[in-house]
Amino acid sequence: MFRLVRTLAGIALALAACAATAASNNAVLRGDPSAGEAIYGRCLACHALAYDRTGPRHCGLFGRRAGSVKGFAYSDAMQRSKIVWNEKTLDRFLANPLTAVPGTAMGYAGVTDRMERADLIAYLKQAGESPLCGK
Amino acid sequence: MSFLILGNAPNAFEARRAFLGKSGLLLSGAAVALLAGRDALAAEGGESTASDARILNTALGAELEAIAAYQVGAESGLLQKAVLDLAVTFQGHHKEHADLLSKTIAKLGGKPVSAKNKYTFPTDTLKTQNDVLRFAATLEKGAVSAYLGAVPVFSNRDLAKAAASILGDEAMHWAILRNALGEVPVPSAFMS
Numbered sequence: 001m002f003r004l005v006r007t008l009a010g011i012a013l014a015l016a017a018c019a020a021t022a023a024s025n026n027a028v029l030r031g032d033p034s035a036g037e038a039i040y041g042r043c044l045a046c047h048a049l050a051y052d053r054t055g056p057r058h059c060g061l062f063g064r065r066a067g068s069v070k071g072f073a074y075s076d077a078m079q080r081s082k083i084v085w086n087e088k089t090l091d092r093f094l095a096n097p098l099t100a101v102p103g104t105a106m107g108y109a110g111v112t113d114r115m116e117r118a119d120l121i122a123y124l125k126q127a128g129e130s131p132l133c134g135k
Numbered sequence: 136m137s138f139l140i141l142g143n144a145p146n147a148f149e150a151r152r153a154f155l156g157k158s159g160l161l162l163s164g165a166a167v168a169l170l171a172g173r174d175a176l177a178a179e180g181g182e183s184t185a186s187d188a189r190i191l192n193t194a195l196g197a198e199l200e201a202i203a204a205y206q207v208g209a210e211s212g213l214l215q216k217a218v219l220d221l222a223v224t225f226q227g228h229h230k231e232h233a234d235l236l237s238k239t240i241a242k243l244g245g246k247p248v249s250a251k252n253k254y255t256f257p258t259d260t261l262k263t264q265n266d267v268l269r270f271a272a273t274l275e276k277g278a279v280s281a282y283l284g285a286v287p288v289f290s291n292r293d294l295a296k297a298a299a300s301i302l303g304d305e306a307m308h309w310a311i312l313r314n315a316l317g318e319v320p321v322p323s324a325f326m327s
Binding site for chain 1: 186189190191192193194196197200254255273274276277278279280281284285286287288327
């Protein structure tokens with residue numbers, strides 16, 4: 001009996017550990033905005049903070065529904081995506097844009113490193129609240 | 136002007152021009168190879184072809200913007216003759232890229248985007264030649280990253296090869312612009 005209890009307890013602990021690992025894998029890491037600014041350089045062929053280019057502006061990104069910047073010509077896929085941009089949705093999209101939103105015009109393999117994504121998201125968040133975005 | 140200091144020897148500038156000319160030839164080689172395979176490209180059809188056309192169209196949009204950006208620089212009155220020549224040469228490369236991308240998109244069954252009537256550039260920050268060079272360098276570096284991110288997602292490897300060829304050209308632009316600014320032309324062994 002004691003052996004059975006000990007086995008069940010072991011299984012429960014293992015499951016809890018797995019759940020904790022899964023949760024931590026899904027969580028967005030805390031990023032460094034200054035490191036993110038350098039990573040944002042990769043986006044500058046198509047994006048700017050304050051105005052639309054080949055890609056839409058990033059000021060006002062957080063809380064914005066995807067495909068909703070007035071006057072910007074989005075792909076149908078992005079307009080239909082129903083995504084609202086926040087740390088979690090950005091993390092998922094930036095990891096692999098073409099998988100996250102099949103049909104997106106953002107033909108980019110993604111930022112595969114979790115920490116780099118966290119840094120980039122931290123920069124976008126900080127920049128959005130800065131004078132660069134009229135704040 | 137660091138560019139002029141670095142390019143002081145006439146031979147150095149001639150060598151640079153010859154180098155740029157050769158890089159154009161390399162791109163033309165890739166372009167010919169790409170266009171020669173157009174039937175195979177078009178025959179693939181389906182979502183993968185449509186996806187490739189979308190990726191190329193995004194690249195075309197960026198190339199068209201780069202052409203306009205170099206035009207702003209060329210007309211700024213801030214560039215000395217040697218730098219102006221360089222800017223016009225680089226703009227010519229972007230025109231070649233745009234032409235190739237446009238034709239390829241059409242052959243894939245897509246509709247190439249057109250140049251916008253008006254682009255937004257941070258012209259109020261362009262006060263000196265170095266400002267123009269730095270602005271151009273930022274765009275070129277971004278372009279290298281964009282093509283680097285596009286190369287692995289093409290379904291068709293010929294398109295990936297052509298994109299890599301353009302990437303190489305734009306990386307050279309970036310390095311030369313950095314050199315002109317007095318910065319280390321190639322700051323790292325890898326691009327991201």
